[in-house]
Amino acid sequence: MPVDTPNHWGMVVATSQKGKVLMPGPLTSLKVLDFSTLLPGPYATMMLADMGAEVLRVESPDRMDLTRLTPPHDEGVATAHAYLNRGKQSITLNLKEPEAVETIRSLVADYDVVVEQFRPGVMARFGLGYESLSAINPGLVYCSITGYGQTGPYKDRAGHDINYLALSGVASYSGRADTGPPPLGIQVADVAGGSHHAVMGILAAVTHQRQTGEGQHVDISMTDAAFAMNAMAGAACLAAGEEPAPETGMLNGGAFYDYYQTADGRWLSVGSLEPPFAKQLFTVIGRPELAAKGLNPKPEDQRQLKKALREAIGERTLAEWQAIFDEQDACVEPVLTLREATQHPQIQGRHMVIEVDRGDGRTQKQIGHPLKFSATPCESAFIGKSPGADNERYLNRG
Known part of the structure; x- marks a missing residue:
């Protein structure tokens, strides 16, 4: 029955x-x-x-x-x-x-x-x-x-x-x-x-x-x-004549929104674009003064942010960063292997x-x-x- x-x-x-x-x-x-x-x-x-x-x-x-x-x-x-x-x-x-x-x-x-x-x-x-x-x-x-x-x-x-x-x-x-x-x-x-x-x-x-x-x-x-x-890039290209290229936009590597290698050769994804998330991120790595530059599209500012993140993230292992960012709501997550993803609590x-x-x-x-x-x-x-x-x-x- x-x-x-x-x-x-x-x-x-x-x-x-x-x-x-x-x-x-x-x-x-x-x-x-x-x-x-x-x-x-x-x-x-x-x-x-x-x-x-x-x-x-x-x-x-x-x-x-x-x-x-x-x-x-x-x-x-x-x-x-x-x-x-x-x-x-x-x-x-x-x-x-x-x-x-x-x-x-x-x-x-x-x-x-x-x-x-x-x-x-x-x-x-x-x-x-x-x-x-x-x-x-x-x-x-x-x-x-x-x-x-x-x-x-x-x-x-x-x-x-x-x-x-x-x-x-x-x-x-x-x-x-x-x-x-x-x-x-x-x-x-x-x-x-x-x-x-x-x-x-x-x-x-x-x-x-x-x-x-x-x-x-x-x-x-x-x-x-x-x-x-192509969505947003396509809209900009057709309506404003802007031709996108690698590492020139906020979402394709031109900004600090990117992947960063950890001390043990793993990777961390950083998507902390909005000011509240950027503030948490740069405070965690000990550079709170950089948060204000997060949405500044100037290439030199973004290069500075990426350099700071590369150096800081490269000092700790992925497990260490996971433990830190588990306590933060900063749009920072580990790059998991597929097997790890299948076992992640969110996927499960x-x-x-x-x-x-x-x-x-x-x-x-x-x-x-x-x-x-x-x-x-x-x-x-x-x-x-x-x-x-x-x-x-x-x-x-x-």
């Missing part, structure tokens, strides 16, 4: 005797056909699945998605695949075969959303483009995720995250003046650009569809999204490390869903399945 237990906000939710949340997610009525591979599309549809959508992943039977092969593996399953495809059903179809196309055309009448990540025109050549499928289901929301979009001179060009950040201008003012832009540890254009904008576009189009019955084609360009993320307290069902009674640790709903909590039901695990259910429907 279900029992009532408090969720992480202290609210009561219905659970089974095993503790499984029974309350449906906010997207429980949404059905998604997912043709995407690698990172951007699968990340987007994983977010939808976590929020309750029924996601059916359509994979090639003979061209393995590279995330299934990418190391490391946990008991034979690639960790990237187990994470990116959690909560999704899987069927295998060769879209070059007419029978497979007819299968998709019969399925699509029952679905709200199609997500695809091929180059422009590929799905249309299969007979599965937006025009063809919307003729079957006029309310269909059809989301295409590509590097450069469905139009423009680069629409058929290959690219990766680093290329989209380069062409969008983002890389030009990131990094250090003497070493240039850094290759980032995360895929900003792929995830913040492609995945998150795809989810926003899909949900906006679904809202429109629910109001009008009209579907539409959502065209997501990762380069567009990266360009839009927000349930951002979760246990996901492997399907054999055991669980795998994964990153949790970042959206917290008070009434319809997200659920990561199970890790990514093997190719075609649900062929019998979906392809042999009698």
Whole structure:
């Protein structure tokens, strides 16, 4: 019998005797056909699945998605695949075969959303483009995720995250003046650009569809999204003609807002821009007289502040600085390793490390869903399945 237990906000939710949340997610009525591979599309549809959508992943039977092969593996399953495809059903179809196309055309009448990540025109050549499928289901929301979009001179060009950040201008003012832009540890254009904008576009189009019955084609360009993320720098460039460059702005290394190395070779992040935070910071390092210069954009003043911080922070270990700034509210935090971050009380307290069902009674640790709903909590039901695990259910429907 279900029992009532408090969720992480202290609210009561219905659970089974095993503790499984029974309350449906906010997207429980949404059905998604997912043709995407690698990172951007699968990340987007994983977010939808976590929020309750029924996601059916359509994979090639003979061209393995590279995330299934990418190391490391946990008991034979690639960790990237187990994470990116959690909560999704899987069927295998060769879209070059007419029978497979007819299968998709019969399925699509029952679905709200199609997500695809091929180059422009590929799905249309299969007979599965937006025009063809919307003729079957006029309310269909059809989301295409590509590097450069469905139009423009680069629409058929290959690219990766680093290329989209380069062409969008983002890389030009990131990094250090003497070493240039850094290759980032995360895929900003792929995830913040492609995945998150795809989810926003899909949900906006679904809202429109629910109001009008009209579907539409959502065209997501990762380069567009990266360009839009220029935000304040882009506003200054377009409206005032100011060209940003590395280490020239308040937020990209031109001010004391920066990283500083500790005595033991670790790093401390300093974001104490506002006067109350700057006052605490410079008082802690024994230079309270410098606080007044914090918001002064003059390069010579900022160089003085950075020099003082480098010297002071370099005198103590990271652990020593953590102990000091744990007692301050000064926007100063340690640069943690990823393993350290998973164990941090804030990450743990927000349930951002979760246990996901492997399907054999055991669980795998994964990153949790970042959206917290008070009434319809997200659920990561199970890790990514093997190719075609649900062929019998979906392809042999009698």
